[in-house]
Amino acid sequence: MAEKRKKKMGIKQRYSMLTRGLGWDTTYQPMDKVFPYDNYEGIIIHDWEGWEDPFRLTMDAYWKFQSEKEKKLYAVIDSFAQNNGHLGITDARYVNAIKLFLTGVSPLEYQAARGFTHVGRQFRGVGPRVACQMQAIDELRHVQTQVHSMSHYNKYFDGLHSAPHMHDRVWYLSVPKSFFDDARTAGPFEFLTSISFAFEYVLTNLLFVPFMSGAAFNGDMATVTFGFSAQSDEARHMTLGLEVIKFMLEQDERNIPIVQRWMDKWFWRGTRMLTLVAMMMDYMLPKRVMSWREAWDIYFTEAGGALFADLARYGIKPPKYADIATKEAEHLSHQAWHIFYNYTHAAAFHTWVPEKEELDWLSEKYPDTFDKYYRPRLEYLDKEEKAGRRFYNDTLPMLCQVCQIPMGFTDMDDPKTISFEVSEYKDDKYHTCSLGCKDIFDYEPEKYVQAWLPVHQIYQGNCGGTEIEDVLKWYNFNMGADNMEYKGSPDQKLWDEWQAHRKKA
Amino acid sequence: MSVTSIGKYEFEPLDKQENFHGNQLTYINWEQHLLFCAPVCLPLPPEMPFGAFVQEVLSGVYSKHPDFEKIDWDAAKWTLDGADFTPDLGKSLADNGLGHKSLIRFWTPGLKGIAGSHS
Numbered sequence: 159m160a161e162k163r164k165k166k167m168g169i170k171q172r173y174s175m176l177t178r179g180l181g182w183d184t185t186y187q188p189m190d191k192v193f194p195y196d197n198y199e200g201i202i203i204h205d206w207e208g209w210e211d212p213f214r215l216t217m218d219a220y221w222k223f224q225s226e227k228e229k230k231l232y233a234v235i236d237s238f239a240q241n242n243g244h245l246g247i248t249d250a251r252y253v254n255a256i257k258l259f260l261t262g263v264s265p266l267e268y269q270a271a272r273g274f275t276h277v278g279r280q281f282r283g284v285g286p287r288v289a290c291q292m293q294a295i296d297e298l299r300h301v302q303t304q305v306h307s308m309s310h311y312n313k314y315f316d317g318l319h320s321a322p323h324m325h326d327r328v329w330y331l332s333v334p335k336s337f338f339d340d341a342r343t344a345g346p347f348e349f350l351t352s353i354s355f356a357f358e359y360v361l362t363n364l365l366f367v368p369f370m371s372g373a374a375f376n377g378d379m380a381t382v383t384f385g386f387s388a389q390s391d392e393a394r395h396m397t398l399g400l401e402v403i404k405f406m407l408e409q410d411e412r413n414i415p416i417v418q419r420w421m422d423k424w425f426w427r428g429t430r431m432l433t434l435v436a437m438m439m440d441y442m443l444p445k446r447v448m449s450w451r452e453a454w455d456i457y458f459t460e461a462g463g464a465l466f467a468d469l470a471r472y473g474i475k476p477p478k479y480a481d482i483a484t485k486e487a488e489h490l491s492h493q494a495w496h497i498f499y500n501y502t503h504a505a506a507f508h509t510w511v512p513e514k515e516e517l518d519w520l521s522e523k524y525p526d527t528f529d530k531y532y533r534p535r536l537e538y539l540d541k542e543e544k545a546g547r548r549f550y551n552d553t554l555p556m557l558c559q560v561c562q563i564p565m566g567f568t569d570m571d572d573p574k575t576i577s578f579e580v581s582e583y584k585d586d587k588y589h590t591c592s593l594g595c596k597d598i599f600d601y602e603p604e605k606y607v608q609a610w611l612p613v614h615q616i617y618q619g620n621c622g623g624t625e626i627e628d629v630l631k632w633y634n635f636n637m638g639a640d641n642m643e644y645k646g647s648p649d650q651k652l653w654d655e656w657q658a659h660r661k662k663a
Numbered sequence: 664m665s666v667t668s669i670g671k672y673e674f675e676p677l678d679k680q681e682n683f684h685g686n687q688l689t690y691i692n693w694e695q696h697l698l699f700c701a702p703v704c705l706p707l708p709p710e711m712p713f714g715a716f717v718q719e720v721l722s723g724v725y726s727k728h729p730d731f732e733k734i735d736w737d738a739a740k741w742t743l744d745g746a747d748f749t750p751d752l753g754k755s756l757a758d759n760g761l762g763h764k765s766l767i768r769f770w771t772p773g774l775k776g777i778a779g780s781h782s
């Protein structure tokens with residue numbers, strides 16, 4: 159029969175050619191041997207065809223769409239650089255939020271690319287496999303565009319020169335790093351529950367919205383633009399997160415308790431990581447968007463509440479300890495900022511005591527707690543700093559075995575007292591910061607006894623030497639520029655000069 | 664529970680005592696003095712006398728706090744790994760029952776931190 163030119167295929171048909179049409183069942187080797195990772199977690203899948211593709215984007219449409227966004231983004235980045243966009247930000251203190259993002263969050267985009275590349279090989283169902291492969295490409299794009307957008311700041315400000323190196327070594331960056339290490343070393347279904355569902359679906363609004371609107375409020379157009387450029391990708395990622403949950407829950411009811419446990423675990427790990435965002439919102443933005451407490455109420459209590467009400471029909475309950483996390487929203491940012499204030503000599507960004515109007519804003523946003531527990535301390539620190547005795551904590555902190563954050567969180571019903579939990583495993587003690595972290599440890603102690611805790615590693619002699627200076631060199635810090643108090647920093651001096659110049663002109 | 668894994672899953676813990684060059688990790692917290700944001704962690708020789716621990720170690724860690732010099736050590740209350748504890752200053756840390764990764768907490772009655780804020 160002569161080849162007749164076929165009618166152009168519709169998007170649905172083309173997508174099914176790209177996925178189902180390119181997949182096949184192996185015959186030389188059993189499928190279980192070719193895909194050994196997709197059933198050991200205990201998730202039972204009867205019918206991989208039950209997977210509903212959450213988005214149907216063919217490769218040609220994908221390239222076209224992404225390249226258009228890319229063109230716009232790079233045009234903005236170029237004009238930001240040419241027009242000295244960094245002079246338009248509200249205050250040089252703002253750049254510290256960028257430093258935290260570039261060292262703490264952007265490397266996670268790369269980790270995500272690695273994770274999705276891995277699981278994009280491991281599912282025998284061709285639908286989820288292709289969805290993960292496409293997300294892997296998105297994530298690679300995110301890390302690239304973020305590095306490119308923020309590199310302009312690196313020409314003028316300190317602490318932005320060695321993000322990947324720092325991500326692998328610096329004590330507080332072990333918090334996001336270990337989060338992703340934990341996810342990537344789990345099975346493919348747990349990985350998707352942790353990253354696609356808990357992180358990108360449930361908690362993403364608490365990460366990206368604050369950073370992006372923070373950027374917009376503070377005149378940082380470069381960051382705003384990459385945020386926009388990533389937004390349509392993130393929308394796809396969210397639908398993948400929800401689809402994988404529904405798929406598991408619909409396939410077999412024996413999957414329900416496994417999924418519930420993963421949700422509990424990854425909700426808790428996620429909220430711990432968001433500590434960094436909490437303090438960014440309440441302390442690091444010169445022009446504030448909303449308080450962490452307000453963001454939590456809107457994006458978790460309300461939006462998350464609706465989501466979990468919807469999942470109740472599958473027998474899923476809201477994450478365990480969601481009530482504790484909600485109480486924490488009152489204290490988290492203050493306790494976290496205090497940790498960094500204590501140890502800014504070992505951090506690649508600056509901290510400071512907020513100015514009076516900023517303290518007033520915090521008093522207003524946290525009327526029940528701020529004046530009672532946090533303001534007197536900040537005012538004391540301010541007084542000490544002005545008297546030439548800027549307070550630093552000279553002894554390394556105790557860390558949580560699971561989230562790896564210094565044990566600076568209090569009992570939420572007693573904000574005067576640190577919260578302590580401990581587990582015994584094979585004759586050793588393992589300390590955790592909360593019931594959420596303790597549960598995670600107790601369920602898989604073999605995994606967490608391997609935690610690379612920065613403080614313990616320093617004491618073992620694995621971080622460049624025994625003196626703090628040696629360790630900071632090993633971190634690649636420019637001493638006295640990247641670290642220490644904001645007041646008197648080279649960043650501040652440069653900013654003040656620019657402002658003086660502007661006034662003259 | 665053990666780890667859900669694709670094969671045998673056994674690894675050495677990273678923080679075994681022998682990795683600390685003859686020291687043991689000790690966690691210390693001065694209660695209700697949150698100017699110091701978190702408990703601290705120090706590698707200490709198990710044979711160190713408890714008296715030296717109070718005089719040298721604790722003052723090294725905490726003496727920046729205006730309350731520190733006001734501490735009445737006879738009135739201080741201690742817990743060791745969650746249980747009430749009365750240290751014997753003349754005995755070593757080990758003989759006082761401190762092991763690797765022990766947590767020692769102490770309360771100093773009457774001292775309420777910066778402006779009464781427990782900081």
Ligand SMILES: [Fe+2]
Binds near residue numbers: 267296300
């Ligand atoms: Fe991303």
Ligand SMILES: [Fe+2]
Binds near residue numbers: 358391
């Ligand atoms: Fe994403």
Ligand SMILES: [Zn+2]
Binds near residue numbers: 558560561562595
């Ligand atoms: Zn923790």
